[in-house]
Structure formats: C-alpha cells, structure tokens
Amino acid sequence: MLRTRIILFFSAALLVVLIFSLPRVVVDNEKNGIESAETNPSTEAPSGDAHSDELQPELQEQADKLKENIRVAENIEKSIIFADSLARLYIEANKFDSAAKFIEIIADKAPGEANWLRAGDVYYDAYGFAMDRQKQEALGEKARFYFNKVLEQSPDNLEAKNKLAMTYLSTSNPMQGIMMLREIIENDPENEQAMFNLGILSMQSGQHDKAVERFSKLTQLYPNNTQAQFFLGVSYLEIGNKEKAKEQFILVKSLDSDPAVQATVDSYLSEIE
Structure with a gap:
C-alpha cells in the first residue's frame, strides 16, 4: 500500500525517512565503484x-x-x-x-x-x-x-x-547495499523492487533526472505500481516539470482512493496550482 509510505514519507519496505536522512555522498558515490566490506x-x-x-x-x-x-x-x-x-x-x-x-x-x-x-x-x-x-x-x-x-x-x-x-x-558501508541492488538488476533487469529502490536512492542523492528515468522505466513495466507513479510525480516536480508532475499526481489519485493518499497528492497539486 502507498498509504504507509506516504504517512511515514519514506519509511519501512518498503524506508524513505531513513533514506532521506542519509548523507547525499552515500549515493553520489554510487558512481565510484567503492569496494564493499x-x-x-x-x-x-x-x-x-x-x-x-x-x-x-x-x-x-x-x-x-x-x-x-x-x-x-x-x-x-x-x-x-x-x-x-x-x-x-x-x-x-x-x-x-x-x-x-x-x-x-x-x-x-x-x-x-x-x-x-x-x-x-x-x-x-x-x-x-x-x-x-x-x-x-x-x-x-x-x-x-x-x-x-x-x-x-x-x-x-x-x-x-x-x-x-x-x-x-x-x-x-552503505555502498555494499547499493552494489547488491546493482547485482540484482544485472541478473534481473526488470526486477520491480530493485528498480524502485534505486529510484528512491537517486532521489535521496539529489539526482532527480536519474530518478525520473528510473521511475519512468519502472512505471512503463509496472503501470499499477502506485508508489512508483507517485515518486515519478515528485521527481518531475523536483526538476521543475510541473505539467508532468501534475499528470502523475492526477494519475495516482485515480489509482488509489485511500483518503491519506488523496490528501497527500492534493497537497502536492495545491503547490503546483
């Protein structure tokens, strides 16, 4: 359910509170092939x-x-x-x-x-x-x-x-986790959970263009993944594409009628309008 992720905004599974509390260098170093311990x-x-x-x-x-x-x-x-x-x-x-x-x-x-x-x-x-x-x-x-x-x-x-x-x-040693996610994608390029986790990590590191890319691919493969649809909207908003963000948030509202989800998405839409 998207509800738990939204109420806690990056918590358990699901971990967004945890992820956003990490130093940005953690995922910036994703590019550097740091050796795992x-x-x-x-x-x-x-x-x-x-x-x-x-x-x-x-x-x-x-x-x-x-x-x-x-x-x-x-x-x-x-x-x-x-x-x-x-x-x-x-x-x-x-x-x-x-x-x-x-x-x-x-x-x-x-x-x-x-x-x-x-x-x-x-x-x-x-x-x-x-x-x-x-x-x-x-x-x-x-x-x-x-x-x-x-x-x-x-x-x-x-x-x-x-x-x-x-x-x-x-x-x-957070890079050990990142390297494990990469291994999963190498063995299973369309692994839904790993794709989602890497998208979240891109958001945490401020690489919102990469987050858009990852969540776009994920939602193409799994259009009913409401969590990915929501975070794609957030990522579009972060790069300044309000039109695309609005489309995503409206889509999320149509996919999940939970009041908590509706209220959260409405709060984003009110910022856009």
Missing part, C-alpha cells in the same frame, strides 16, 4: 525497541496470557504456537519490533528458510519504522542476520536480497 552481524537482541510493548488493555491481557503460556509450555511445539499467536497480535497492533522477538523464538526453535525469512521480514519492518538511530541499526542488523541465512540456502531469493541491501544503508 564484509560484515559480521551479531545474533544479540537489539538494545531497545522501536516501539513500546504496551498494548490496548484487552490486547495486553491476551499478550500477558500468551507470554505465560510460552513460559510454562511443556514442549517446543506448544511454545511455537503461543509465540506465533503473540507475534500476530503485535503485528496487528503495528508493533513490529515486539512481533519480531517472538518470530525469532520460532526461527530459533524451528530453524529453516521459511522461518528465517519470516523473522527477517518482521525485523525489516521494525527497522523501517524505527526513528531512533541506535535502535534502527540494531534492528537492521537482526534483519541482515536472518536474510543472510536465507540467502545461504537460496542465493537466488531476490526479495530477501533486496531487503538485505536496503538495511546496509544505515551502516558504515
């Missing part, structure tokens, strides 16, 4: 949460019961069932960092590609929502740990590789 992600838990564990009273009561059930569970199978229920409860409450802790329990008790991917995905979502830099880095490290385990088993899993690449952007 190896990383050794820790398996230690993050030092803090991106969100509070606190839930609404009725949900908190359910969570407390499930936590107690995990504590007294007689076998691994039961503890996994209770951990899964807790994770789903926290996900429904948009508390992805809390959910990730319990999915990690599942991944550790029942290791395997599916559970590693699930843990990586939820840590990635938590990473995208984290506002505190230290927490963001810790959550990103956890996501990398699980995505790397997935890729050890399935090197061609491009969804995991895309997300892994984006987590490197908050590290001391």
Whole structure:
C-alpha cells in the first residue's frame, strides 16, 4: 500500500525517512565503484525497541496470557504456537519490533528458510519504522542476520536480497547495499523492487533526472505500481516539470482512493496550482 509510505514519507519496505536522512555522498558515490566490506552481524537482541510493548488493555491481557503460556509450555511445539499467536497480535497492533522477538523464538526453535525469512521480514519492518538511530541499526542488523541465512540456502531469493541491501544503508558501508541492488538488476533487469529502490536512492542523492528515468522505466513495466507513479510525480516536480508532475499526481489519485493518499497528492497539486 502507498498509504504507509506516504504517512511515514519514506519509511519501512518498503524506508524513505531513513533514506532521506542519509548523507547525499552515500549515493553520489554510487558512481565510484567503492569496494564493499564484509560484515559480521551479531545474533544479540537489539538494545531497545522501536516501539513500546504496551498494548490496548484487552490486547495486553491476551499478550500477558500468551507470554505465560510460552513460559510454562511443556514442549517446543506448544511454545511455537503461543509465540506465533503473540507475534500476530503485535503485528496487528503495528508493533513490529515486539512481533519480531517472538518470530525469532520460532526461527530459533524451528530453524529453516521459511522461518528465517519470516523473522527477517518482521525485523525489516521494525527497522523501517524505527526513528531512533541506535535502535534502527540494531534492528537492521537482526534483519541482515536472518536474510543472510536465507540467502545461504537460496542465493537466488531476490526479495530477501533486496531487503538485505536496503538495511546496509544505515551502516558504515552503505555502498555494499547499493552494489547488491546493482547485482540484482544485472541478473534481473526488470526486477520491480530493485528498480524502485534505486529510484528512491537517486532521489535521496539529489539526482532527480536519474530518478525520473528510473521511475519512468519502472512505471512503463509496472503501470499499477502506485508508489512508483507517485515518486515519478515528485521527481518531475523536483526538476521543475510541473505539467508532468501534475499528470502523475492526477494519475495516482485515480489509482488509489485511500483518503491519506488523496490528501497527500492534493497537497502536492495545491503547490503546483
């Protein structure tokens, strides 16, 4: 959904808040073939949460019961069932960092590609929502740990590789993530997620002409990608092509009727008019 990206304006997945907070030199150096360094992600838990564990009273009561059930569970199978229920409860409450802790329990008790991917995905979502830099880095490290385990088993899993690449952007070696995205495009020139991520990175670096080029190609291949259509409009606006920007924003309004999307696009249109 475009709604989440717009409400957070470059956050989780999705990461636009994160991306726009990066120094512009990060992507300006995309042209320079900077050599990537190896990383050794820790398996230690993050030092803090991106969100509070606190839930609404009725949900908190359910969570407390499930936590107690995990504590007294007689076998691994039961503890996994209770951990899964807790994770789903926290996900429904948009508390992805809390959910990730319990999915990690599942991944550790029942290791395997599916559970590693699930843990990586939820840590990635938590990473995208984290506002505190230290927490963001810790959550990103956890996501990398699980995505790397997935890729050890399935090197061609491009969804995991895309997300892994984006987590490197908050590290001391963001070029490693950029190089990974380039590798994806080399192997799959029409990979929707990698094309989108590179378009976002072009915007972050101030290379709006390149962003227009990338989002134009992406929307030609995937016309129903509302996110790309929206950011193509933003990119046109940044290069001063108000007519094209207006066309894009009107198109986005026709593609997504969500009130949050409509209001955000209207705010851009009001700037143009």
